[in-house]
Amino acid sequence: MFYSLSDLKPGDRAIVRALPQDQLLATRLREMGLLSGTEVSYVRKAPLGDPLEIKVRGYSLSLRLKDAAAIQVEKIS
Amino acid sequence: MSEESSVQPRRYAVVGNPNCGKTTLFNALTGLRQKVGNYPGVTVEKKSGYFIGQHGEKIELLDLPGSYSLSAHAPDERVTRNVLLGLRSDTARPDRVLCVVDASHLERNLYFITQVLELGLPSIIALNMVDLAEAGGVFIDAKKLSEKLGVPVIPCQAQHRETLLPLKLALSRAEMERSNWALAFPSALMRAVDTLAALSAKNELLSLAIQSDENSKQRDPLIRVKSMLLLTAPDVEIELLAAELHMSSALGVAVAQRVMLDRELPTWREELIGVRYEQINKTCQTSQGRSTITNDETTHRLDEILTHPFWGWVGFLGIMSLMFVSIFVVAAYPMEWIEKGFDLLGDGIKGILPAGDLRDLLSDGVVAGIGGVITFLPQILVLFFFIGLLEDTGYMARAAFLMDRVMSKVGLHGKSFIPLLSSYACAIPGIMATRTIENAKDRLVTILVAPLMSCSARLPVYALMIAALFPAGAVSVWTKGAIMMGLYLFGTVAALAFAWLFKKTILRGETPIFLMELPPYRCPAIKHIFLQMFQRASMFLKRAGTVILGISILLWFLASFPKVKTESFSGEPDKAEQLDQSYAGHLGHFLEPVIAPLGFDWKMGIGLVAAQAAREVFISTLAIIYHVEGDEKEVKENSSFLRLTLLKEKRSNGLPVYTPLTCLSLLVFFVLSMQCISTLAVVRRETNSLRWPIFQFCYMTGAAYLASLLVYQGGMLLGFH
Structure with a gap:
């Protein structure tokens, strides 16, 4: 089940599946370590x-x- | 020490992520042997310093702005990249690099550091904050990490000087290896980089014709890195980057290679960064017990409170009020001493020198001018102390986190909040505090609107006019307080409205991407904060001081010449008459037709001319014009004499000059107008142009004029007077 990163709730953990279409934003997110397959948690x-x-x-x-709404994630239960 | 000159000095660039403790380490290594300046053309601080190495040789360090990536998305990141690539004509390319890494966030730190290692410069890695990492369960084997990265890795704690000896020894080494770190990119990507690098190397050889082994050893990795940067630049930045890298001739080939990559390997942009993180991840796994700190309990708990929907605001208001009260209350004492000291000095000069222009120039021009500058100093020191404290502890990022929603409504970044807030005290430190804003346009907008926040110099003018508006006892203290609040609110709303307007018009641009690290809370290094505070203060004195002094002398001249012939025997011309007949007086008369629609007469015109030096001068000038007798200081402290005189003042038609409507118009004028040469001088320095201070002066004065016109004429129409 894919969500937008912005739809998560505090404490949720998820794997990043797709980054925003915007090239500059996607590049900056990746450089900050947010890539497809990276685990993130919503604080x-x-x-x-x-x-x-x-x-x-x-x-x-x-x-x-x-910006978070444009990041697709998969929730880890 | 005599050997010092015989050994070639070594020049290290100090690089690292923001919040990795880079500047603390730089300060600990160099102590007070520092030079602080600016990179020409950008408002980025340039800090260099040196220490004496093991064999008595001088080791120079250049502290480059913190960066997350060599791709450089902010002006200060661009400075770092361009210095490292040897592209800045004002700064020679460093021979070596000291990479500072936060051991508790190794992975992300190494993203930038491995990019730097690929430049092929001899490098050393300082593994900083090992204590914090170990407390969080991260144990890094420096030896293994060093093997993987191909350069020395030296653990240290920048906050504890005694841990720095091994690092100092390593930095003193005569010979140093270059890193053999290389990334295994997909072959399509490698081919594209090779093609571009070969072309650029050929172009460079044609133009430079240098071919020594040593040169090519350094040049090859440099050309590869430049090619890689150009190849991977976002579409919107590629042309600009090509020019900056001096690779415009290779732009066509780069674009063609990108098209080819898009076809052969559609995910190449992701892979490019992904491969680096993968390899870093492997490196980290072999060399540390745990990959990263999983949870930083202290920071998490503090943030539960400090970013809580209710307690977060309580904390925020508490911290901001503490800062404010300190600026107004604590700084008021030294400010008073300084003022008294300069008054005494002026009086002393008057006592020693014979009456004449020289004496007046020294006491009223030079001493008063220097005094005017130094009086700001306590507020600036206190403010910078707090800003340093907020930055060092990590709270600054939380303040931006809390306020970003509000600031984004007018198109600004959360980080614009603190500079604007600081401007309530004085726009000068506020403007200097905009340096924490990465986006150049956001920084400029913040600088442009900062003086609209009512500064402390407006306070005496507000107080006098409110007192004139409502004679004692007419309304309660609370009403007066509410009016005062209203004026502050008016200025704040105006600042936000103009910020919004500028972001929509002249400084339009894509909304800057808001990606901000929230660093862990850390215990501040007080020494480091004091050092920074004094550096910033001395920069203010050097920069603003000279201009302010010059303007003060000019204004003194305008108010003192031409001399009136004195008829009294005392030899002292009447002050009011002198002012009336002076150039400043002429200016006041000249201005009268312009300011009459606002309800102002020529005497206020003189006050407004004089207030260009500093707003509070308006009051002392009025005092002189209206023959308010008695001690000048008494007038300042107790405005009742002046207030009574003002109320008695009549126009030629017998109506009073200072009607409530005139006072209100004058108040509105003071809220909006730009009457501070010192601020303009600082804006000129910070923006490195004359255009912006001139624009700022025009838009603010224009807005003030229009608003006052509206108030006065509107009020007249409604039957007030």
């Missing part, structure tokens, strides 16, 4: 609902909801 949303915080390769990364 929290900012108090105002945007941006959100995820954990990838042991560090915390924050990104905006609209």
Whole structure:
């Protein structure tokens, strides 16, 4: 079952399956370690609902909801 | 020490990810032997320093801005890349590289570091924060890692100087190996890079005709890296990059190769980065007990509170108020001492020198000018102390995380929040604090709107006008407070509105991608914070000081010449008459028709001219014009004399000058207008152009004029006066 990264809930873990179409955004995400097959976990949303915080390769990364919505992930149960 | 000159100095570039402790390590190695400047053309800090090596030789270090990738997406990352590639004419290519790696986040750190190793420069890796990594269960075998990467890997803790000796010894080595680290890219990709590299090498040979073995040993990896960067640049950046890399002649071939790659290996962009991470992953697995820190408990717990929907705001407001109160309250004492000191100095000069222009120039121009600059210093120091503290502990990223939603509404980045907030104290440190914003356009927009935030220099003007507007006892203190709040709010809304406008018009551009690391909370290194605080402060003095001094002297001249003939026997001309007859006075008269529709007369015009030096000068100038007798300081501290005089002031038609409507118009003018030469001087420095400070002055003054016009004429139409 594929989701958008932005649809996850705090504590969810997932595997990245597809990156955004936008070339620049996809490149920057990959360089920051977010590739197809990478495990990420959803930590929290900012108090105002945007941006959100995820954990990838042991560090915390924050990104905006609209960018996270373009990342397809597969939930790990 | 005499041997020092006989040994060739070694020049290391210090590189690493942001938050890897690179600057702390740089400070620990060089101590106070540092030089701080700017890279010409960009507002990126250039820090270099040196230490004396094992054999008495000088070892130079150049602290390059933190980067996540050699592809460089931000202006400071671009500086790092261009220095490493030897593309900046103002900075020679370093001979060696000191790579700083955060041991607790090895994988992501090595992404950039392996790119740097491929440049073929002799390199050393400083494995920093090993203590934190081990506390988190990550044990790295430095020896194994060194074998894999082909360069020395030396564990250290930048915060503890005593752990740095092995690193210093390694940096002093005369001979150093180049890394043999190489990536196994898919063959299609390798062929494309080879083709492009061969072409560029040929182009370069034709133009340079250098062919020594040593040169080619260094050049080959460099050309390969450049070819790789060009080949993989995003479509929107490729042309610009080709020019920057001096590879425009190879652009056509690069584009053709990309088309071919798209056909042969559609996933090449993903593979390119994927292969690197895979190989790094393997390297890490063989050399450490656990791949990464799985959970950093302290940081997680702190963030549960500090980014909590309710407690997060409590903490945020608490920290911001603490910062604010410190700026206003703590800094007020030294500011008062400094002011008193300069008054005494001015009086002293008046006492020693005979009356005359020289004496007045020294006491009213030079001393007052220097005093005006140095008075800012305590606020700047306190603010930079807090900014350093917030940056070092990791809270700065949380503040941006909390505020990003609000800032994104006007097209800005969460990181613009702190500079804008700082501008409530004074726009100068606020503008200097915009250096943490990576995106050049966002930084510029933030700089342009920062002076709209009501700074502390507006406070005395607000206070006087509110007092004139409502005589004592007419309204409650709370109403006055509410008006004051309203003025601050008005300025803030104006700042956000103009930011939005600029992002929609002149500084339009694709919305910058917001990808921000939230670094783990760390104990701040106070020494490091103090060092940074003093470096920034001395930069302010050097940069703004000279300009402000010059302008103060100019304004003194405008207000003091031409001299009026004195008729009194004391030899001291009447101050008010002097001002009236001076160039500044003429300017005031000249301005009257322009400012009359706002409800201002020529006397206010003189005040406005004088206030160009600094807003608070408006009050002392009014005091002189209206013959307010008594000690100048008394006027400043207790505005009631002046207020009463103002209320009695009549126009030629017998109506009072300072009607509530005029006061309101004047207040609106002060909220919006750009009356601060010091700020303009800093903007000129920070943007490296005259265009932006001129634009800033025009748009702010224009907006102030229009708004005041609207208030005054609108008010008249509605029957107020």
